[in-house]
Amino acid sequence: MKKTGVVAIIGRPNAGKSTLLNNLLGHKVSITSPKPQTTRFSIQAVYEDDRGQIIFVDTPGMMGKVRNPLARRINLEAGIQINKELDLVIYLVDHTRERDVEENQAFGLARKFKGSKILVINKIDVIRPSHIVQYKFMEEEFDAVVEISALGRKHLGHLLEVIFDFIPEGKPMVETADLPQPGLNIDSKTFLSEIIREKAFLFLRREVPYSLATVIDDTIERDNGVLYIKARILTSADRYKSMIIGKNGAMIKEISMAARKELETATNKKIYLELTVETDPHWMDVM
Secondary structure, three states, X not given: OOEEEEEEEEOOOOOOHHXXXXXXXXXXXXXXXXXXXXXXXXXXXXXXXXXXXXXXXXXXXXXXOOOOHHHHHHHHHHHHHHOOOOOEEEEEEEOOOOOOHHHHHHHHHHHHOOOEEEXXXXXXXXXXXXXXXXXXXXXXXXXXXXXXXXXXXXXXXXXXXXXXXXXXXXXXXXXXXXXXXXXXXXXXXXXHHHHHHHHHHHHHHHHOOOOEEEEEEEEEEOOOOEEEEEEEEEEOOHHHHHHHHOHHHHHHHHXXXXXXXXXXXXXXXXXXXXXXXXXXXXXXXXX
């Protein structure tokens, strides 16, 4: 009998949750960048092989300081997700980072789940710095402990084996052929938007706070096979808009070029991306 289960991946911001999910499935799922708060909503992804089906829920990282409506919504969403009908929770930690308020918050969230839990220690290929002793005491709270490198793709096969050990027998719950991207429960505009948003974060890094969103206004596939995408980056203040555009438009060109290249890889189509920047101080209240 095959197995089927719903699995939540939780952890503090940038513990490697999205990288883990992306490399488990072998294609881009949720955005990965050095900034926290870059996964803005729960994205379901499906892993399927001859053993069965795993439905992953990649929850946003919990944030210790809640300063705006978007951050509050992300924290609330992660709390709600953990209390849904899950079969397994993966608690992912990065041993190269010291425990802090955010880590304790994420750990507390994992402890609230009464079902099976796996502690996954990420970045085992990094020797220094290491704060692994700060996480070892957690092991007794979990049903299994697995050490991996999400980025280096080390021991991911073993992690899948352990996941299948803990999820129940059952028929597939998701028809993967119906999903718009292989194994993704995410509409195409959202998928395109998140890729653009990731590139903005990667190029801007610490220069712009996390109050940034992308909106896809239009997508048209023309007769010549080119997919035309009209998109906007929204930010909360004019000073951030200037940073995103850059001197003589250099930054927005870099973001647009990188996004276009990845969009072409993701869609297997030639892309024409028209990307602009707008200031909207209230966008976080409505996104």
